[in-house]
Amino acid sequence: MATTSYDIITVGGGIAGASLAKVMAEKGASVLVLERDAVFRDRVRGEAIMPWGTAEAKELGIYDTILASGGRDLPWWDGYVGAHRTSHRDLTSTSYPKEAVTAFYHPTGQDWLLRAAAEAGADIRKGARVLGVKTGKEPTVLAQVDGAEVEFRARLIIGADGRDAPFRSWAGFLVQHDPGHTLVAGLLLDNVHVVDDTSHAWLNPELGLWILMFPQGDGRIRGYVCYGEAAGFRLTGEGSIPRFLEESIKGGVPESHYAKAEPAGPLATFDGAASWVDHPYHDGVALIGAAGGAPDPTWGQGLSLTLRDVRVLRDALLGDDNWDVAGHSYAEEHDRYYKIIHDVELWETQLLMETGEEADARRTRAFAAWKEDRTKQLDVLLSGPVSDVDERTKMRFFGDE
Numbered sequence: 001m002a003t004t005s006y007d008i009i010t011v012g013g014g015i016a017g018a019s020l021a022k023v024m025a026e027k028g029a030s031v032l033v034l035e036r037d038a039v040f041r042d043r044v045r046g047e048a049i050m051p052w053g054t055a056e057a058k059e060l061g062i063y064d065t066i067l068a069s070g071g072r073d074l075p076w077w078d079g080y081v082g083a084h085r086t087s088h089r090d091l092t093s094t095s096y097p098k099e100a101v102t103a104f105y106h107p108t109g110q111d112w113l114l115r116a117a118a119e120a121g122a123d124i125r126k127g128a129r130v131l132g133v134k135t136g137k138e139p140t141v142l143a144q145v146d147g148a149e150v151e152f153r154a155r156l157i158i159g160a161d162g163r164d165a166p167f168r169s170w171a172g173f174l175v176q177h178d179p180g181h182t183l184v185a186g187l188l189l190d191n192v193h194v195v196d197d198t199s200h201a202w203l204n205p206e207l208g209l210w211i212l213m214f215p216q217g218d219g220r221i222r223g224y225v226c227y228g229e230a231a232g233f234r235l236t237g238e239g240s241i242p243r244f245l246e247e248s249i250k251g252g253v254p255e256s257h258y259a260k261a262e263p264a265g266p267l268a269t270f271d272g273a274a275s276w277v278d279h280p281y282h283d284g285v286a287l288i289g290a291a292g293g294a295p296d297p298t299w300g301q302g303l304s305l306t307l308r309d310v311r312v313l314r315d316a317l318l319g320d321d322n323w324d325v326a327g328h329s330y331a332e333e334h335d336r337y338y339k340i341i342h343d344v345e346l347w348e349t350q351l352l353m354e355t356g357e358e359a360d361a362r363r364t365r366a367f368a369a370w371k372e373d374r375t376k377q378l379d380v381l382l383s384g385p386v387s388d389v390d391e392r393t394k395m396r397f398f399g400d401e
């Protein structure tokens with residue numbers, strides 16, 4: 001079997017693989033992207049990049065590509081508790097990076113980023129399913145391309161095949177999982193009557209519901225319903241769409257928003273439990289995006305983390321000719337920022353999604369503490385992992401100090 005050689009191979013051409021391919025091809029690396037799907041469909045994935053991820057997209061030079069694919073800025077963030085609006089926030093002046101949320105349609109975004117990677121010189125093979133990987137000094141992947149099995153070799157192979165994909169196990173990484181807490185249902189809807197330069201977030205702590213709406217323009221929104229596993233149902237398939245709308249309205253969404261709403265894609269529900277790999281590099285193989293760390297989708301951090309991975313790995317590879325050293329340096333930095341996001345997500349879940357008397361008392365304590373001192377609330381999920389968090393940060397967040 002003939003083997004073709006590259007500097008970098010990415011297994012997967014999602015936002016992670018496509019972005020890394022573009023930025024490294026621009027720097028002169030020979031890059032191959034092996035992407036299983038020939039055509040991208042709505043897989044109910046993330047379509048809102050938080051302000052700290054928007055800053056990463058700009059730094060990587062992919063922000064304009066995302067906008068050209070139909071993406072848009074949502075400078076405002078409106079928070080509601082039940083039906084009452086509790087915050088109306090201009091993210092472009094109040095978030096640490098002073099950026100907006102970027103909303104886009106995921107399949108088109110993937111297409112445009114892959115096209116941009118091809119324009120930068122990357123070799124893109126769609127409909128190419130990777131079957132296995134061999135780590136080591138000269139790592140290789142085996143892929144099914146045009147009905148034949150083909151082996152490819154690279155200086156560095158990147159696992160970018162998403163949250164449930166097997167690359168990380170094939171490559172011998174130990175995958176860690178949180179116990180389950182929440183479920184996240186997502187649906188694309190047309191004809192939704194809502195202010196469309198704004199991300200909308202409704203919290204209903206009594207019911208353990210967190211509803212999100214990210215407008216994509218012309219009445220189209222990506223909506224998510226996040227709820228506790230204990231509720232005992234999953235919102236999946238056409239038959240569950242009325243229940244999706246019902247739960248959204250229970251959470252606080254005004255009925256009038258959905259008066260003429262029509263589904264524009266599939267409805268699917270995912271486990272919120274995070275999965276990740278500590279130190280996502282060894283022996284010529286690195287993991288980026290959801291393959292390296294798939295956070296709880298409830299908190300919308302996946303795309304921002306993905307873009308941070310791409311930037312940190314790019315800078316490490318450009319900064320050191322020894323790519324083994326560069327790979328380890330990326331992995332160390334990855335662990336630092338992933339841990340901050342992961343810790344804060346677990347705290348937010350405990351504080352905002354748990355129901356019952358004890359949870360209500362915890363919220364009363366925390367909200368009173370936040371009123372006294374806004375810094376206790378933490379802005380990590382919009383502003384990014386700017387500084388480390390510890391036990392004291394946690395106590396301040398819960399109003400226990």
Ligand SMILES: Cc1cc2nc3c(=O)[nH]c(=O)nc-3n(C[C@H](O)[C@H](O)[C@H](O)COP(=O)(O)OP(=O)(O)OC[C@H]3O[C@@H](n4cnc5c(N)ncnc54)[C@H](O)[C@@H]3O)c2cc1C
Pocket residue numbers: 011012013014015016017034035036037044045046047048049050128129130131160161162163165184185186270288289290291297299300301302303304306
């Ligand atoms: C319900 C839900 C809601 C979310 N909401 C948000 C949000 O609002 N904001 C946010 O920031 N993040 C959100 N996320 C997370 C976000 O979708 C992910 O972080 C992001 O998609 C990760 O990109 P990726 O490229 O790493 O993986 P993926 O998007 O999964 O892409 C992986 C690619 O690899 C390909 N592939 C898989 N196996 C193979 C193989 N064997 N060979 C070749 N190719 C292969 C796949 O076809 C796919 O194209 C959400 C996730 C979910 C599930």
